[in-house]
Amino acid sequence: MASETLAAAVIGKVTVTPAEFRLVAFDAHELAALVAELAEQFGVANPIHLIVDEATPLAKLSAELDATSSDAPLTIRAESGALENMKQLTTFGRERAAESLGRMLLRARDRMRDDFADAPPDLELTLAQNAAWDAYCAGRLARRGHRVVQQRWRYNYRNRFGFTDRADEAFERLWAADDLGFAEMVAAP
Amino acid sequence: MRQFFPVEDLARDERFVQTNMAERMADTRVPGGGSQTSSKKASSRSSTNRLTPDRHDASDRARGLMHGIMVGEIQALEGAGRTAHDFDAGDGSGDTIPFALKLDMARQAWDEARHVEISAKLSAWMGTEIGEFQENTVLFEAACSNDPVLRLAGVNRALEGLAIDVFTQMKEFGDLAGDPYLEFCEDWMLADEVTHVKMGSDWLRKVTENDPERRSRALEFQQVVDKLFSFGGARGDTAESSFQLARRFRELAGFTDDEVDTIAELDEQALAERKAAVRAMNAASAAN
Amino acid sequence: MGDAPAPERTTARAPFAPWDRRDLPGMFDVAETARRVGNYKWAEMKLFEALGGWIATVPELDVKMRLGTHCYHHAWHAELWHKRLPELREMKPERLTQPANEAMVRFMDAMTEPEAPELTIEKLVGAYRVLIPRFIAAYTYHRNNTSEITDAPTIRSLTFILQDEIDDWRDGEMMLQSLISTEHDVERAAAHQARLEAIMVEAGGIAGPGTIGPTTVMNGGSPTTDSTTEGDA
Ligand SMILES: [Fe+2]
Ligand SMILES: [Fe+2]
Numbered sequence: 001m002a003s004e005t006l007a008a009a010v011i012g013k014v015t016v017t018p019a020e021f022r023l024v025a026f027d028a029h030e031l032a033a034l035v036a037e038l039a040e041q042f043g044v045a046n047p048i049h050l051i052v053d054e055a056t057p058l059a060k061l062s063a064e065l066d067a068t069s070s071d072a073p074l075t076i077r078a079e080s081g082a083l084e085n086m087k088q089l090t091t092f093g094r095e096r097a098a099e100s101l102g103r104m105l106l107r108a109r110d111r112m113r114d115d116f117a118d119a120p121p122d123l124e125l126t127l128a129q130n131a132a133w134d135a136y137c138a139g140r141l142a143r144r145g146h147r148v149v150q151q152r153w154r155y156n157y158r159n160r161f162g163f164t165d166r167a168d169e170a171f172e173r174l175w176a177a178d179d180l181g182f183a184e185m186v187a188a189p
Numbered sequence: 190m191r192q193f194f195p196v197e198d199l200a201r202d203e204r205f206v207q208t209n210m211a212e213r214m215a216d217t218r219v220p221g222g223g224s225q226t227s228s229k230k231a232s233s234r235s236s237t238n239r240l241t242p243d244r245h246d247a248s249d250r251a252r253g254l255m256h257g258i259m260v261g262e263i264q265a266l267e268g269a270g271r272t273a274h275d276f277d278a279g280d281g282s283g284d285t286i287p288f289a290l291k292l293d294m295a296r297q298a299w300d301e302a303r304h305v306e307i308s309a310k311l312s313a314w315m316g317t318e319i320g321e322f323q324e325n326t327v328l329f330e331a332a333c334s335n336d337p338v339l340r341l342a343g344v345n346r347a348l349e350g351l352a353i354d355v356f357t358q359m360k361e362f363g364d365l366a367g368d369p370y371l372e373f374c375e376d377w378m379l380a381d382e383v384t385h386v387k388m389g390s391d392w393l394r395k396v397t398e399n400d401p402e403r404r405s406r407a408l409e410f411q412q413v414v415d416k417l418f419s420f421g422g423a424r425g426d427t428a429e430s431s432f433q434l435a436r437r438f439r440e441l442a443g444f445t446d447d448e449v450d451t452i453a454e455l456d457e458q459a460l461a462e463r464k465a466a467v468r469a470m471n472a473a474s475a476a477n
Numbered sequence: 478m479g480d481a482p483a484p485e486r487t488t489a490r491a492p493f494a495p496w497d498r499r500d501l502p503g504m505f506d507v508a509e510t511a512r513r514v515g516n517y518k519w520a521e522m523k524l525f526e527a528l529g530g531w532i533a534t535v536p537e538l539d540v541k542m543r544l545g546t547h548c549y550h551h552a553w554h555a556e557l558w559h560k561r562l563p564e565l566r567e568m569k570p571e572r573l574t575q576p577a578n579e580a581m582v583r584f585m586d587a588m589t590e591p592e593a594p595e596l597t598i599e600k601l602v603g604a605y606r607v608l609i610p611r612f613i614a615a616y617t618y619h620r621n622n623t624s625e626i627t628d629a630p631t632i633r634s635l636t637f638i639l640q641d642e643i644d645d646w647r648d649g650e651m652m653l654q655s656l657i658s659t660e661h662d663v664e665r666a667a668a669h670q671a672r673l674e675a676i677m678v679e680a681g682g683i684a685g686p687g688t689i690g691p692t693t694v695m696n697g698g699s700p701t702t703d704s705t706t707e708g709d710a
Binding site: 152 | 206208213216217218219220242243245246247248249251252253313314315316317318320321322323366367368369
């Protein structure tokens with residue numbers, strides 16, 4: 001991606017690439033400040049590099065942690081759709097970005113736990129594993145005061161685990177949980 | 190109340206944010222454009238733009254599409270209501286439309302009102318808030334023509350034809366995902382839309398029976414709208430298309446094979462033009 | 478099953494069963510019925526056009542959808558009246574698709590005047606607090622006074638239509654009650670209603686003076702009306 005070669009915006013331990021956006025009206029410094037704020041809220045002390053792919057309006061996200069220590073570099077990759085204001089496309093959406101990046105930071109924090117040692121890298125997770133992890137993260141985000149629509153994540157979970165009472169019960173457990181290991185989190189309903 | 194109502198004045202509550210085709214076209218990002226984050230294989234279904242449950246973003250895309258359907262239904266409701274209002278009952282010449290066509294438009298208004306109800310319920314079921322996504326008002330624009338025959342061509346045949354394609358895809362998605370409501374609702378809405386398109390096909394033929402020039406103007410307008418509604422080739426017969434042309438339902442709605450082929454060609458043209466525009470835009474920005 | 482002979486049975490019965498109390502006389506002849514039906518059709522048409530036109534102008538989503546639903550109800554009523562006219566010897570239904578008088582035209586113009594998005598109360602007041610109650614009154618009078626035997630087709634339509642009118646009136650009134658929340662709103666609604674009601678009084682109702690029959694008693698005798706179009710009983 002050509003834009004990755006551009007200079008980055010840096011705030012504290014957070015670096016955002018690209019420093020300047022051409023296809024979307026994002027401000028790299030605003031993004032970096034948001035990541036720093038979220039990292040503090042969720043107790044993620046690692047150096048963080050956020051790489052935004054502004055060439056696509058899609059919204060895929062992934063987080064990659066070099067090691068499980070708190071000084072290991074964390075790389076978050078986000079397609080621009082994950083950070084934009086859906087009511088005003090191509091402009092920055094703070095609420096949506098906070099929710100997207102918050103999920104990635106919580107994932108990174110989870111990965112630092114011993115019982116997540118077996119978790120495959122983000123891009124190798126199955127669709128079902130992703131849905132379970134998203135539900136687990138979204139519930140925690142909601143409890144930390146972020147604006148999260150629970151039904152959106154319930155619907156996402158149902159799409160992967162079935163439209164059944166069992167799946168709904170499993171979702172409720174994930175949503176309410178704060179202290180799960182990977183195996184427990186992705187267990188089938 | 191004015192005889193004709195401009196798209197800029199469509200009344201909405203504060204949750205809605207509107208946009209138009211020009212603004213949407215100015216967004217030059219393309220799905221999959223240069224992404225390194227996705228590990229999709231070129232051969233997988235998710236490497237196309239089509240909405241299928243095996244996409245990583247399936248539920249979010251379905252939510253966005255459902256919201257688009259909901260605002261489209263609102264505009265279809267408004268358009269049908271306006272056509273029932275804007276033209277006096279008469280013999281179909283000038284500013285008049287046959288009384289029976291006015292009745293059909295009122296009937297369509299009721300159907301579209303139900304479609305708004307259905308899509309609002311489905312949106313809530315899918316975890317989408319009203320106004321969560323921006324509203325493209327291009328659909329109502331096609332309902333603004335001062336010639337009622339052009340409205341029939343642009344709205345009932347082009348726009349509602351697109352609805353048939355979109356609903357067919359949504360129905361398939363609901364079925365594959367096992368969603369108990371989605372497939373059921375889309376099936377019902379499809380039945381109504383086929384009726385509306387047929388209504389458009391029948392009235393267009395009838396009203397222009399003795400006016401071949403007016404008919405060809407209407408069909409020309411339909412092609413323009415069809416191409417516009419192709420959303421830069423998002424709909425078409427190719428693997429790159431987000432929506433397949435629902436040939437069987439279109440046949441039920443009064444389209445001939447030739448007409449469907451023409452739409453497929455227009456879709457392809459629109460896709461080629463959009464790709465060229467994006468290439469030009471990228472080249473220009475690389476040169477800067 | 479004994480030996481007793483079966484009682485003699487006859488199939489001869491009265492044309493009207495004991496519980497069938499329908500009667501022959503009615504207030505309206507064919508011509509008067511056609512005239513009224515033509516007025517109804519004209520007014521239903523104006524109403525469904527107005528509701529259809531207003532859909533795009535109201536920001537309240539529930540009101541928008543309700544207007545679309547009701548638009549069809551009134552179109553269906555207009556269709557029923559349109560189909561009734563040739564059965565009443567009017568082979569060109571358009572000829573009788575007329576307003577009762579010039580005041581009715583002014584009423585419709587005044588009712589359909591509000592367009593701005595902040596005028597939902599005025600739009601609903603015109604349709605649901607003035608015009609639809611007038612429909613309910615006109616149809617009720619017609620149903621209760623026309624011949625129950627000769628004019629059964631009109632009665633059948635009136636019965637279906639009245640059900641719609643009453644349901645729609647209730648919907649409209651509830652929407653209004655949910656929208657009127659301040660003293661200022663109350664004043665707006667009342668002022669607009671008074672303005673429209675005055676024109677409607679001038680018009681004498683949907684079918685003109687005598688729409689709901691004679692209302693005053695003169696010379697100590699039977700009620701009279703100033704309508705000159707009342708048909709023979
Ligand atoms: Fe529809
Ligand atoms: Fe439709």
